[in-house]
Amino acid sequence: MPVDLKCKIAGVEFANPIMTASGCAGYGEELAQIYPLSNLGALVTKSISLKVRPGYPPPRTVETPGGLLNAIGLANVGIDRFLNEKVPFLEQQKTKVIVNVAGSTIDEYVEVCSRLNDCSCADMIELNISCPNVNEGGIEFGTSPKLTEKTVAAARKVFKRPIIAKLAPNVTSIVEIAKAAEQGGADALSIINSVIGTAVDIDSWKPLLANINGGLTGPAIKPIALAMVSGVYRKCKLPIIGIGGITDYKDVIEYLLYGATAVQVGTALFVDPSAPLKIVKGLKKYLKEKKLKSVTELIGKVRR
Amino acid sequence: MTKPTCEDTLVVKKRDLKNDYFSLVLAPFSGAKSIKPGQFVHIRLPSTEIYFRRAFSVASVNPVKKEVEIIFKVFGRGTKILGKMRKGDSLDLLGPLGVPFSFPNKKERAVIVAGGVGFPPLMFLAEKMIERGHNPKQIEFFYGGRSKTELVELSRLKKMGIKLHLSTDDGSAGTKGLVIGPVEKYLKKHLNEKLKLFGCGPEKMLKAVDELGLKYDIKGQLALEALMPCGVGICLGCVVPLKAGGFARVCCDGPVFEIGVVNIAC
Numbered sequence: 001m002p003v004d005l006k007c008k009i010a011g012v013e014f015a016n017p018i019m020t021a022s023g024c025a026g027y028g029e030e031l032a033q034i035y036p037l038s039n040l041g042a043l044v045t046k047s048i049s050l051k052v053r054p055g056y057p058p059p060r061t062v063e064t065p066g067g068l069l070n071a072i073g074l075a076n077v078g079i080d081r082f083l084n085e086k087v088p089f090l091e092q093q094k095t096k097v098i099v100n101v102a103g104s105t106i107d108e109y110v111e112v113c114s115r116l117n118d119c120s121c122a123d124m125i126e127l128n129i130s131c132p133n134v135n136e137g138g139i140e141f142g143t144s145p146k147l148t149e150k151t152v153a154a155a156r157k158v159f160k161r162p163i164i165a166k167l168a169p170n171v172t173s174i175v176e177i178a179k180a181a182e183q184g185g186a187d188a189l190s191i192i193n194s195v196i197g198t199a200v201d202i203d204s205w206k207p208l209l210a211n212i213n214g215g216l217t218g219p220a221i222k223p224i225a226l227a228m229v230s231g232v233y234r235k236c237k238l239p240i241i242g243i244g245g246i247t248d249y250k251d252v253i254e255y256l257l258y259g260a261t262a263v264q265v266g267t268a269l270f271v272d273p274s275a276p277l278k279i280v281k282g283l284k285k286y287l288k289e290k291k292l293k294s295v296t297e298l299i300g301k302v303r304r
Numbered sequence: 305m306t307k308p309t310c311e312d313t314l315v316v317k318k319r320d321l322k323n324d325y326f327s328l329v330l331a332p333f334s335g336a337k338s339i340k341p342g343q344f345v346h347i348r349l350p351s352t353e354i355y356f357r358r359a360f361s362v363a364s365v366n367p368v369k370k371e372v373e374i375i376f377k378v379f380g381r382g383t384k385i386l387g388k389m390r391k392g393d394s395l396d397l398l399g400p401l402g403v404p405f406s407f408p409n410k411k412e413r414a415v416i417v418a419g420g421v422g423f424p425p426l427m428f429l430a431e432k433m434i435e436r437g438h439n440p441k442q443i444e445f446f447y448g449g450r451s452k453t454e455l456v457e458l459s460r461l462k463k464m465g466i467k468l469h470l471s472t473d474d475g476s477a478g479t480k481g482l483v484i485g486p487v488e489k490y491l492k493k494h495l496n497e498k499l500k501l502f503g504c505g506p507e508k509m510l511k512a513v514d515e516l517g518l519k520y521d522i523k524g525q526l527a528l529e530a531l532m533p534c535g536v537g538i539c540l541g542c543v544v545p546l547k548a549g550g551f552a553r554v555c556c557d558g559p560v561f562e563i564g565v566v567n568i569a570c
């Protein structure tokens with residue numbers, strides 16, 4: 001009997017629950033050189049901002065035990081070039097497209113979201129609220145429940161299809177932020193973005209990243225992310241996309257059991273660009289072995 | 305450009321080149337035939353402690369046997385593991401990756417500048433040039449290292465019939481001093497000829513070659529290195545600043561860049 005990997009979030013149906021994480025697959029062009037993107041549940045784009053951003057100077061990455069520290073600086077082509085140069089390619093791909101949006105003011109989020117509302121290629125948007133707010137002394141939108149709600153609500157007004165809020169882990173209570181996003185009108189939550197970290201060269205005594213601080217990702221953060229998914233699942237009704245340290249199908253099953261409906265794979269793509277294909281294969285085999293018909297039967301089934 | 309593939313290969317041959325230098329021949333790799341000089345393979349290490357791949361320039365290929373050769377020096381954790389690999393061990397290879405060198409016109413004299421462990425892609429370039437009919441006597445191969453022990457595969461290079469110019473910082477072989485000295489001397493003497501520069505090695509050397517190219521108005525290409533988490537263009541971790549502003553990815557906009565394009569820091 002064939003197993004069913006399809007899943008649905010806010011009315012949008014995905015061929016399988018495996019998506020690429022923002023910033024870990026560019027705009028899809030490079031991965032499409034390696035395999036058809038129809039193998040993915042969805043492609044999530046790099047964060048798109050109003051203006052083009054060159055990003056931080058190198059060094060931008062440091063390898064850490066089981067992880068990666070990165071300070072890329074949201075380097076992206078900006079909304080104009082995204083619509084002109086990247087969307088024609090994305091329209092040809094037989095996969096769902098989630099456009100990740102970044103901003104340094106609420107107005108910027110609104111402007112990008114409204115431009116995307118007219119772009120049918122964007123099946124959903126994902127708000128990256130782990131961005132510093134230049135109008136409020138640089139604090140991240142996603143660290144304040146009030147700012148989170150305001151940002152989501154503002155995007156909600158101009159974008160008519162489903163909105164995902166992507167939560168930052170660097171907060172006192174992620175449940176509170178999740179509820180604020182729900183209040184603002186989010187349809188789903190992505191949990192989590194990268195964890196703040198840094199590293200120093202003990203010979204030169206200089207930070208190893210040009211930006212000093214970076215975001216930690218990869219297997220090292222999986223337990224943190226899982227706990228956050230689990231916590232939010234119990235307190236908030238929105239569907240969850242689990243992110244953090246996923247490298248194989250076993251990781252995915254853990255996320256589903258703790259309440260995620262789908263997942264995103266980020267850093268693992270750097271080690272193996274074909275990781276999503278292998279995960280899908282592994283999931284199918286697991287479902288068969290466990291005599292389950294659909295991957296959705298795993299969601300939230302952890303035995304507490 | 306050929307699409308990169310990811311395959312398990314076997315170590316079919318290992319040579320100890322002394323002083324921490326090793327050569328590994330890996331096969332079968334279906335993409336071997338299409339690999340061009342300057343391109344690299346991204347190798348996953350059989351270790352749970354090292355998560356990311358390491359990039360290695362291809363030093364030669366055998367298209368019939370689908371073999372890929374890499375030459376490396378043991379620097380840190382990754383190359384230490386590679387140095388312990390034995391014949392029959394398996395390694396996961398992703399490639400071919402990156403923009404290759406463009407071959408010089410057969411009438412041009414190639415001035416190749418190799419520093420230390422930067423020589424493998426240049427040896428591959430010289431070999432392929434000769435295969436394509438370039439006169440080996442039109443290939444000036446400058447090869448510099450810290451000392452005599454840092455210069456490897458000399459008999460192989462000599463056998464190619466190219467003009468080999470060695471130099472060492474300590475004078476234990478060839479000219480004493482940095483490789484760039486003899487290169488500049490050579491360029492000055494041959495400015496009336498059609499020359500093309502090629503370089504790969506430490507950043508300081510690359511910067512000097514870049515400056516020589518601009519100073520004497522000689523075109524050419526440099527192969528750069530960077531920390532490369534993905535190697536395929538999706539992480540934006542490997543960028544270098546461009547003189548015209550902005551950044552380029554070393555893994556897929558390079559690693560080979562035209563002289564005068566990259567703002568080489570060191």
Ligand SMILES: Cc1cc2nc3c(=O)[nH]c(=O)nc-3n(C[C@H](O)[C@H](O)[C@H](O)COP(=O)(O)OP(=O)(O)OC[C@H]3O[C@@H](n4cnc5c(N)ncnc54)[C@H](O)[C@@H]3O)c2cc1C
Nearest residue numbers: 344358359360361375376377379380381382383529530559
């Ligand atoms: C396109 C490309 C082609 C390459 N081709 C080759 C090749 O043909 N042969 C080869 O030996 N290496 C090559 N490298 C470098 C190689 O990928 C490894 O980075 C290097 O061999 C060290 O890896 P490691 O894991 O042993 O060191 P790590 O554990 O990552 O680092 C250990 C220490 O070595 C230093 N280090 C790392 N790389 C270098 C380097 N290249 N030169 C000087 N110091 C370094 C680090 O700063 C660190 O302090 C290439 C790199 C790139 C990007």
Ligand SMILES: Cc1cc2nc3c(=O)[nH]c(=O)nc-3n(C[C@H](O)[C@H](O)[C@H](O)COP(=O)(O)O)c2cc1C
Nearest residue numbers: 021022023047070128192193217218244245266267
């Ligand atoms: C190099 C890199 C760049 C990233 N860029 C973005 C980005 O632009 N926007 C965003 O919302 N998240 C970005 N992220 C975070 C990832 O989308 C993801 O949340 C995080 O990496 C955790 O997942 P992982 O452990 O599977 O990588 C980036 C991560 C990495 C490693």
Ligand code: FES
Nearest residue numbers: 535537540542555
């Ligand atoms: S190594 Fe990832 S973009 Fe170059």
